[in-house]
Amino acid sequence: xxxxxxxxxxxxxxxxxxxxxxxxxxxxxxxxxxxxxxxxxxxxxxxxxxxxxxxxxxxxxxxxxxxxxxxxxxxxxxxxxxxxxxxxxxxxxxxxxxxxxxxxxxxxxxxxxxxxxxxxxxxxxxxxxxxxxxxxxxxxxxxxxxxxxxxxxxxxxxxxxxxxxxxxxxxxxxxxxxxxxxxxxxxxxxxxxxxxxxxxxxxxxxxxxxxxxxxxxxxxxxxxxxxxxxxxxxxxxxxxxxxxxxxxxxxxxxx
Amino acid sequence: xxxxxxxxxxxxxxxxxxxxxxxxxxxxxxxxxxxxxxxxxxxxxxxxxxxxxxxxxxxxxxxxxxxxxxxxxxxxxxxxxxxxxxxxxxxxxxxxxxxxxxxxxxxxxxxxxxxxxxxxxxxxxxxx
Numbered sequence: 001x002x003x004x005x006x007x008x009x010x011x012x013x014x015x016x017x018x019x020x021x022x023x024x025x026x027x028x029x030x031x032x033x034x035x036x037x038x039x040x041x042x043x044x045x046x047x048x049x050x051x052x053x054x055x056x057x058x059x060x061x062x063x064x065x066x067x068x069x070x071x072x073x074x075x076x077x078x079x080x081x082x083x084x085x086x087x088x089x090x091x092x093x094x095x096x097x098x099x100x101x102x103x104x105x106x107x108x109x110x111x112x113x114x115x116x117x118x119x120x121x122x123x124x125x126x127x128x129x130x131x132x133x134x135x136x137x138x139x140x141x142x143x144x145x146x147x148x149x150x151x152x153x154x155x156x157x158x159x160x161x162x163x164x165x166x167x168x169x170x171x172x173x174x175x176x177x178x179x180x181x182x183x184x185x186x187x188x189x190x191x192x193x194x195x196x197x198x199x200x201x202x203x204x205x206x207x208x209x210x211x212x213x214x215x216x217x218x219x220x221x222x223x224x225x226x227x228x229x230x231x232x233x234x235x236x237x238x239x240x241x242x243x244x245x246x247x248x249x250x251x252x253x254x255x
Numbered sequence: 256x257x258x259x260x261x262x263x264x265x266x267x268x269x270x271x272x273x274x275x276x277x278x279x280x281x282x283x284x285x286x287x288x289x290x291x292x293x294x295x296x297x298x299x300x301x302x303x304x305x306x307x308x309x310x311x312x313x314x315x316x317x318x319x320x321x322x323x324x325x326x327x328x329x330x331x332x333x334x335x336x337x338x339x340x341x342x343x344x345x346x347x348x349x350x351x352x353x354x355x356x357x358x359x360x361x362x363x364x365x366x367x368x369x370x371x372x373x374x375x376x377x378x379x380x381x382x383x
Contacts, residue, residue, distance in 0.1 A: 024259045028261075145353075149351055168270070215343060216276060216279040218276065228346060231346030234343070235349070237347075
């Protein structure tokens with residue numbers, strides 16, 4: 001975090017932040033509030049928000065923690081784009097910036113959204129290891145680099161929910177498990193230690209699962225960790241179809 | 256403390272908002288002319304079943320400027336549909352050799368190759 005404050009010299013760049021505020025105790029819907037912020041060259045949108053919080057308006061609410069695109073807390077809409085505000089440099093943005101909470105999600109206050117959609121989706125899709133066999137008594141599970149490579153890109157998810165803000169299906173179907181939860185389910189499906197793929201299909205191949213996805217692909221475009229949830233979901237559609245055919249032919253069906 | 260959260264609404268014209276949304280809608284739209292063409296093919300089978308005279312009349316109707324124009328439009332949409340589909344295919348079926356993921360271009364190229372081979376086989380089968 002940059003704790004220094006810009007000088008008030010004439011050369012200091014001034015940026016206008018138009019921030020969507022929502023104070024549920026006093027207003028039924030969000031409203032706009034503008035802040036004039038003197039900024040430094042190396043600042044991100046998050047630094048500017050921190051300046052507002054520290055020096056202009058302490059009542060502004062938003063989530064953040066690591067300031068280095070790892071924790072996944074500071075996602076918000078910056079000029080309409082789902083973005084990690086700590087990764088969004090002011091030098092690449094105009095002097096007037098529109099900041100809103102992540103789209104498609106319920107707003108609790110100002111820029112803070114409900115995260116239930118992801119958490120509940122992960123629980124429903126069982127995004128944890130369902131072991132093939134108990135771990136070896138005296139050693140860790142073994143996995144080759146090739147087995148690791150299968151799921152490693154999907155394991156990069158930081159649960160920031162930018163993909164939920166990018167996905168119209170999240171808004172259109174309130175039950176849809178969502179891009180990140182499904183990508184994480186596929187992360188475990190592809191893990192050599194895991195045997196839960198068929199079990200996960202109970203939800204991931206249901207009416208709230210992968211078939212709700214129409215492969216718009218914007219989730220993968222906005223992902224700060226290049227996870228490609230859209231690709232993972234299509235792979236799950238393929239697996240779900242193959243499983244359906246297998247059952248039709250009286251093969252498999254062990255769950 | 257229980258507070259009231261705000262549920263934002265998706266605008267009716269959400270699909271105009273982003274380049275990716277517009278490309279997606281175009282890709283979905285291409286299925287409509289292809290559906291029209293599928294009906295047209297079924298009609299062809301129907302006319303074929305009605306005898307040589309009906310078939311000849313149907314073939315003549317295909318050669319009219321309006322029919323040729325419609326077929327060209329369908330062709331353009333079919334090409335857009337196929338190209339956009341093949342562009343997405345590598346993400347649906349990633350292939351790993353050891354720890355390396357096979358480049359998307361190879362998987363897309365395999366689809367184009369299969370397309371070409373099948374087209375040649377069909378042309379050979381119908382004796383063009």
